[in-house]
Amino acid sequence: MASTTVTATTNVWSGGQSPFKVSYGKLMMWIFLLSDAFTFSALLVSYGMIRYSSESWPVPEEVFSAMPFYHGYAPLVFVGIMTFILILSSVTMVLAVEAGHRMDRKGVEKWMLWTIIGGLTFLSCQAWEWTHFIHGTGAGGANLQWNEYGPPAFAAFFFFITGFHGTHVFSGVVLNYIVYYNTVRGVYDRRGHYEMVEKVGLYWHFVDLVWVFVFTFFYLV
Amino acid sequence: MDTANAHVAEAHATEAHEHHEQSFIRKYIFSEDHKVIAKQFLITGIIWAFIGGMLSVFFRLQLGFPNMSMEWLRPLLGGWITPTGQLDTEFYLAMVTMHGTIMVFFVLTAGLSGTFSNFLIPLQIGARDMASGFMNMLSYWFFFVSSVIMFISFFISTGPASGGWVIYPPLSALPQAMSGSGLGMTLWLVSMALFIVSTLLGGINYITTVINMRTDGMSFSRLPLTVWAFFLTAIIGLLSFPVLLSAALLLILDRSFGTSFYLSEIYIGGEALPNLGGSPILFQHLFWFLGHPEVYIVLLPSLGITSEIISTNSRKPIFGYKAMIGSMMAIGFLSFIVWAHHMFVSGMNPFLGSIFMLLTLIIAVPSAVKVFNYITTLWKGNIVFTPAMLFSIGLVSFFISGGLTGIFLGNSALDIQLHDTYFVVAHFHLVMGSAAFFGMLAGVYHWFPKMFGRMMDARLGYVHFWLSFIGIYLVFFPMHYIGIAGFPRRYYSFTNFDAFSTFADLNTFITVAAIITFFAQFIFLFNFFYSIFRGKKAPANPWNSNTLEWTTPINPGHGNWPGEIPKVYRWPYDYSKPVNKEYAAKMTQEEIDKMPDFIPQNVPYSETLETNLPEENEKIKLEVKEDDDTIVVDPEK
Numbered sequence: 001m002a003s004t005t006v007t008a009t010t011n012v013w014s015g016g017q018s019p020f021k022v023s024y025g026k027l028m029m030w031i032f033l034l035s036d037a038f039t040f041s042a043l044l045v046s047y048g049m050i051r052y053s054s055e056s057w058p059v060p061e062e063v064f065s066a067m068p069f070y071h072g073y074a075p076l077v078f079v080g081i082m083t084f085i086l087i088l089s090s091v092t093m094v095l096a097v098e099a100g101h102r103m104d105r106k107g108v109e110k111w112m113l114w115t116i117i118g119g120l121t122f123l124s125c126q127a128w129e130w131t132h133f134i135h136g137t138g139a140g141g142a143n144l145q146w147n148e149y150g151p152p153a154f155a156a157f158f159f160f161i162t163g164f165h166g167t168h169v170f171s172g173v174v175l176n177y178i179v180y181y182n183t184v185r186g187v188y189d190r191r192g193h194y195e196m197v198e199k200v201g202l203y204w205h206f207v208d209l210v211w212v213f214v215f216t217f218f219y220l221v
Numbered sequence: 222m223d224t225a226n227a228h229v230a231e232a233h234a235t236e237a238h239e240h241h242e243q244s245f246i247r248k249y250i251f252s253e254d255h256k257v258i259a260k261q262f263l264i265t266g267i268i269w270a271f272i273g274g275m276l277s278v279f280f281r282l283q284l285g286f287p288n289m290s291m292e293w294l295r296p297l298l299g300g301w302i303t304p305t306g307q308l309d310t311e312f313y314l315a316m317v318t319m320h321g322t323i324m325v326f327f328v329l330t331a332g333l334s335g336t337f338s339n340f341l342i343p344l345q346i347g348a349r350d351m352a353s354g355f356m357n358m359l360s361y362w363f364f365f366v367s368s369v370i371m372f373i374s375f376f377i378s379t380g381p382a383s384g385g386w387v388i389y390p391p392l393s394a395l396p397q398a399m400s401g402s403g404l405g406m407t408l409w410l411v412s413m414a415l416f417i418v419s420t421l422l423g424g425i426n427y428i429t430t431v432i433n434m435r436t437d438g439m440s441f442s443r444l445p446l447t448v449w450a451f452f453l454t455a456i457i458g459l460l461s462f463p464v465l466l467s468a469a470l471l472l473i474l475d476r477s478f479g480t481s482f483y484l485s486e487i488y489i490g491g492e493a494l495p496n497l498g499g500s501p502i503l504f505q506h507l508f509w510f511l512g513h514p515e516v517y518i519v520l521l522p523s524l525g526i527t528s529e530i531i532s533t534n535s536r537k538p539i540f541g542y543k544a545m546i547g548s549m550m551a552i553g554f555l556s557f558i559v560w561a562h563h564m565f566v567s568g569m570n571p572f573l574g575s576i577f578m579l580l581t582l583i584i585a586v587p588s589a590v591k592v593f594n595y596i597t598t599l600w601k602g603n604i605v606f607t608p609a610m611l612f613s614i615g616l617v618s619f620f621i622s623g624g625l626t627g628i629f630l631g632n633s634a635l636d637i638q639l640h641d642t643y644f645v646v647a648h649f650h651l652v653m654g655s656a657a658f659f660g661m662l663a664g665v666y667h668w669f670p671k672m673f674g675r676m677m678d679a680r681l682g683y684v685h686f687w688l689s690f691i692g693i694y695l696v697f698f699p700m701h702y703i704g705i706a707g708f709p710r711r712y713y714s715f716t717n718f719d720a721f722s723t724f725a726d727l728n729t730f731i732t733v734a735a736i737i738t739f740f741a742q743f744i745f746l747f748n749f750f751y752s753i754f755r756g757k758k759a760p761a762n763p764w765n766s767n768t769l770e771w772t773t774p775i776n777p778g779h780g781n782w783p784g785e786i787p788k789v790y791r792w793p794y795d796y797s798k799p800v801n802k803e804y805a806a807k808m809t810q811e812e813i814d815k816m817p818d819f820i821p822q823n824v825p826y827s828e829t830l831e832t833n834l835p836e837e838n839e840k841i842k843l844e845v846k847e848d849d850d851t852i853v854v855d856p857e858k
Binding site for chain 1: 346356432474499
């Protein structure tokens with residue numbers, strides 16, 4: 001039987017190929033991140049609305065002015081360090097992806113491990129900050145119903161949004177660990193490509209980017 | 222780049238090994254085949270549709286025959302029938318709530334998109350399956366678990382959620398407010414959270430499949446309008462459902478963990494609650510940011526299905542293919558910036574109200590484009606009145622009559638009078654409820670032969686159509702009238718108001734019509750299940766349609782096409798294409814009359830010289846012959 005093909009397909013959109021030259025898995029990750037961005041946007045917009053309609057709001061520098069092993073006044077220093085660690089872990093993730101492109105298994109292992117350590121450090125810092133925030137300065141601290149620093153909504157949003165972000169970081173660490181484990185076992189070497197590293201990389205950068213916004217809204221403005 | 226190719230190679234490698242027999246469980250229950258998953262969605266959707274419809278009959282009975290004895294329902298509803306034989310007032314609200322939730326989410330989102338996006342996207346774009354069969358399977362099973370949880374909520378002692386399908390706090394946030402806001406509301410939220418996960422898994426798959434897996438030649442400008450509609454629907458769902466997720470999560474915290482995101486300064490039972498600083502309006506904004514796009518998530522797939530069916534059965538190209546796509550895109554975009562027209566009376570800044578009114582009324586433009594295109598496609602068509610075609614035309618009718626009242630409701634000033642009256646109920650039941658339902662039914666009648674390899678009985682289809690079509694108008698037309706008179710929604714009883722007692726007859730009439738319409742659906746139910754097993758065997762292409770799904774075997778197996786995937790050379794609407802001047806002179810009238818009135822998408826231009834337009838003859842140069850054996854298709858070359 002005769003079959004006819006269109007050879008001079010000049011356009012990447014004319015079918016038979018992926019127009020963005022990406023595998024379906026990577027495309028799915030992008031689309032999922034777009035959707036997750038809307039979840040976070042909705043939460044941050046809610047935060048903005050409640051804050052705007054509130055009569056008073058605490059000054060973040062006053063609230064987050066403590067850091068471990070130091071008893072003086074250190075406004076936003078600790079959270080600055082946290083943010084720096086998370087951004088650094090994004091850098092190591094970039095290096096892991098780059099090593100994956102070169103099929104450098106040892107390199108991927110090294111940089112994935114640093115990324116995981118960065119993520120865990122961030123989570124530990126967050127745990128310390130939450131603990132400090134909950135215990136407070138002697139006026140009852142803060143929880144979901146009570147907030148010594150100002151309106152309870154501030155604490156409720158703080159716990160919920162940083163907690164929701166923390167959950168994302170945590171699942172990111174878990175995913176990174178699975179990819180690290182598979183790398184060590186040589187799964188991607190056998191598969192012939194390190195695309196999984198790229199996929200978790202996308203997620204990790206997204207979680208990082210979200211933190212930039214959370215940091216801006218809760219600590220800076 | 223290499224990885225993308227590696228994946229394609231991988232996919233091809235697995236295809237070759239896919240033909241072994243699968244166990245019953247892998248084949249029909251935990252199946253990763255898009256066609257089986259589509260049928261799972263369809264049958265679950267049908268079950269939910271009957272549950273939702275039955276609820277509406279129960280509460281219509283209360284409205285049509287106030288205080289009638291419901292003693293006969295006691296075996297089914299038990300304690301929800303009061304000792305005097307009346308319907309429990311709180312359970313009335315629960316039924317209204319569940320009717321809305323079930324119909325909007327479980328039937329017209331999961332049942333409609335889940336069925337037809339899954340079934341038609343791979344078949345119509347020429348793909349072996351969805352991008353990720355595993356995620357597709359998860360999508361159904363999340364929906365299934367969500368369904369089970371919602372169903373369980375009917376059987377708990379405090380009853381299912383009762384705060385309306387919009388679950389506005391504080392009513393839904395405070396268990397003290399009504400019995401349905403207790404465990405029932407918690408189950409509602411859990412069920413909806415799972416439902417959102419299911420929708421996202423499905424949506425990510427639909428979008429990726431359409432972008433990445435179109436067959437050779439299937440450019441976006443050759444996609445059937447069905448696939449365009451499913452694609453845009455998935456994008457809308459992907460961007461709006463996460464916002465509902467955020468809203469639901471905050472509501473869960475308010476309900477169970479003592480926060481005050483939506484609550485402030487509330488006295489309940491004479492007692493002041495400690496909650497301060499929240500805003501119930503915030504919830505309404507978040508909810509309607511999903512809620513309004515949801516209307517189009519429900520409607521767009523039906524409009525896509527209708528485009529396809531009307532064009533096929535008018536034996537005419539769809540009028541304004543690009544205008545159809547453009548108007549769907551415009552509707553999709555606008556759907557995100559009109560949500561506050563649901564909140565005109567919620568205490569919004571009137572200036573903001575006028576902006577949302579303007580944006581809302583702009584939606585009338587693309588909607589009208591679509592309606593005119595349907596009518597102009599029908600105009601002078603060689604119409605074949607299949608049941609699917611009748612339902613599609615019915616959809617257009619509902620879309621017009623329901624859409625016109627949308628222009629009334631979009632006016633912030635008129636909305637003060639009409640808000641939360643039966644006018645609104647009539648409006649959205651016509652324009653989105655019944656229209657989307659008719660699109661779904663049209664799709665079932667049209668693609669049933671592809672799904673089950675058998676035909677549905679057309680005569681039963683006609684009876685089903687006319688009873689439903691007339692019944693729906695008899696139910697919802699009178700509602701406009703009582704709505705303008707101020708008759709409020711969601712009221713258990715209107716007999717206490719003198720002003721509304723004159724409408725008692727009309728309400729009885731509506732109820733009788735609703736019962737008839739509901740029972741007409743059993744004709745469909747019988748036809749559907751009977752035809753699966755006993756229907757007439759279907760031919761390969763029963764409607765002489767152009768799209769790729771009809772090039773598969775009558776019962777397509779795993780992988781859809783046994784050999785190579787067909788390539789696509791033309792758009793899907795080459796119906797009744799006239800013979801060009803060059804050939805008309807050479808051919809006799811008899812020969813011209815004998816030409817088929819449709820040219821499937823996989824037929825190259827080099828094989829249709831008689832009907833090609835000059836610019837299409839140019840495209841032949843791009844089609845290169847690869848003769849792998851001796852048969853010469855086109856003797857002129």
